[in-house]
Amino acid sequence: MKHVIIGTAGHVDHGKTTLIKTLTGIDTDRLREEQERGMTIDLGFASLTLPDGTIAGIVDVPGHERFLKNMLAGAAGMDVALMVIAADESVMPQTVEHLEILGLLDVRQGVVALTKADMVDAEWLEVVVEDVRERLKETFLANAPIIPVNSLSGKGIPELKRALMAAVSRAEPKNADVPFRLSIDRVFTRPGFGTVVTGSLVAGTMRVGDAVEILPQQIPSRVRGLQSHGKRQEAVEAGMRVAVNLAGVEKEALERGMLLAPPGVLAPTQLFDAALRLLPSAPKALVNRSRVRVYLGTAEILGRMMVLGGEAIEPGGQGYIQFRAEEPYACARGDRFVVRTYSPMRTIGGGVVLDPISKRHRRNDPAVRAALQSRERGTPDDLLATWLQGLPFGGARRDAAKGAGLSESDADAAIARLVENGEIVALEGDRLIHRASLSTATDRALHVLSEYHAAFPLRAGMPKEELRGALGRALDSRAFQALLHRWQSEGLIVSDGATVRRADFTVQLNPRQQSLLDRIATVYREAEYNVPTVEEISQAVGAPPDAVNAMIRVGLDRGLLVKITEGMYYHADTLAQAQEAVRAFVQENGSITVSQFRDLTGTSRKYAVPVMEYFDSIRFTRRSGDVRTLAGG
Secondary structure: OOOOEEEEEOOOOOOHHHHHHHHHOOOOOOOHHHHHHOOOOOOEEEEEEOOOOOEEEEEEOOOOHHHHHHHHHHHOOOOEEEEEEEOOOOOOHHHHHHHHHHHHOOOOEEEEEEEOHHHOOHHHHHHHHHHHHHHOOOOOOOOOOEEEOOOOOOOOHHHHHHHHHHHHHHOOOOOOOOOOEEEOOEEEEEOOOEEEEEEEEEEOEEEOOOEEEEEOOOEEEEEEEEEEOOEEEOEEEOOOEEEEEEEOOOHHHOOOOOEEEOOOOOOOEEEEEEEEEEOOOOOOOEEOOEEEEEEEOOEEEEEEEEEEOOOEEOOOOEEEEEEEEEEEEOOOOOOEEEEEEOOOOOEEEEEEEEEOOOOOOOOOOHHHHHHHHHHHHOOHHHHHHHHHHOOOOOEEHHHHHHHHOOOHHHHHHHHHHHHHHOOEEEEOOOEEEEHHHHHHHHHHHHHHHHHHHHHOOOOOOEEHHHHHHHHOOOOOHHHHHHHHHHHHHOOOEEEEOOEEEEOOOOOOOOHHHHHHHHHHHHHHHHHOOOOOOHHHHHHHHOOOHHHHHHHHHHHHHOOOEEEEEOOEEEEHHHHHHHHHHHHHHHHHHOOEEHHHHHHHHOOOHHHHHHHHHHHHHOOOEEEEOOEEEEOOO
């Protein structure tokens, strides 16, 4: 299912919140002050079921200029804009500023709702529609439908829903197969749950149990629970409004503007390089070292703009900048941001992050500008890294050129550079994976194994195919084997036959279980070659068959017992004695038959045949017709 966030925009008192209540039945003014003053101050949230069944998240933003910081936080992650303009006032200052902000954030789809249409006559309404269309001519809403509505009577609401549905269908879906990222826009506690944060998931898929790093403070945590639109979820995908119940973190340690991501995927920084566009309406040029406010995700960050390759960027112009923040933050390549002057506050421009963890540059170094031009244009390294970021379990090296749209030589050179700098990792079987994807897959695998060990503490490991299934349908057997090899080489797991376990896991028996295992081992040792059935052992040790089977598995894992065939187990000492007896017999007589082995050990053919076949399977003996010789002889 496609997941999309619809966000409101528009001047104060133009009826955004009332319209959302009519559309959804939810009053997004949750604060007492908002309800008393009749004015939205902070972000409000709702969900809207569209005519085709799509459920869209709604973010209602304040329209007053004093609360623009909150509007900017709400615009993070917005896919479709619901521009609200009152018919009795038409376009106002905050209408224009909100429109500029949405354009800077690269919102591409939207609908215009002309509210309070009942308060004007038909002739005035026609004039307002023409005025609005003229004002939108050079914006992303140039061809957007303009729907007159009456939020109180409901007139125009069905048409508005259909227009929103069409805009949602055109919105480009976010990538759910990359590491997740969520900018926090609200923090609170719930009795019995603890700390909860909310935000729009802008990338990836988040699951209950996932390890989380809270940036820029690098606070470790874990997802205890997830909700979207008031319903519990086991997993949430990019484009959804999400409430995340975090483990082991106090509310006081968190605030709006922080970022959730898998551990190790992003790093805190105070420098980023970017392409910047200054609005034509900016009052003056942006000069080098200007102190500004940058709005990135849901964060407001103070810092200075270093203009690269010049002294200033003129209104309506573009250029490259390095932003030097006063405090750490976190971001990713491709993130959009908005810039406002420090004081008085005014929106002047915005841009896109090209290098999220930069180093200080010499401003007029031609090589720096050339490198940023390549990043903006898309170098072979960028194209290859982007291709791999879309593959959660990596891809085959042979597919790299085609997948990234490069020549074979350019792809090979890019692979070599990216492997050297650690951005991608070469796996066994000539496979490649992005480091962020590897980190996400590793965390997920270790979490799944931990849960399995907790559920089955007496089992030495999880069936490999079960683990592969838990990691995702997109994980084929070759990629899985390559990942297992990597994790084992790093000492994270132990792969043993058909099972796999965490390297730090061992089966721990309590005294009662250890006593039962000792008694079972004694029964097997005393039975020697005529091994008893599980039912017979159960009667002998006074324990139910399920408990006996569980201890037999532990005995097998520890090498105390040896499986001959299904249901037939020998004590390891007994089997070692049998091997020595066969070795001595063959060395003296040249070969051995099943009958001779039966007589040698005093057992029956029922047991002699499986044991001799077991010796063949481990290449201790070699069969030729009815006789066997030593395999190494």
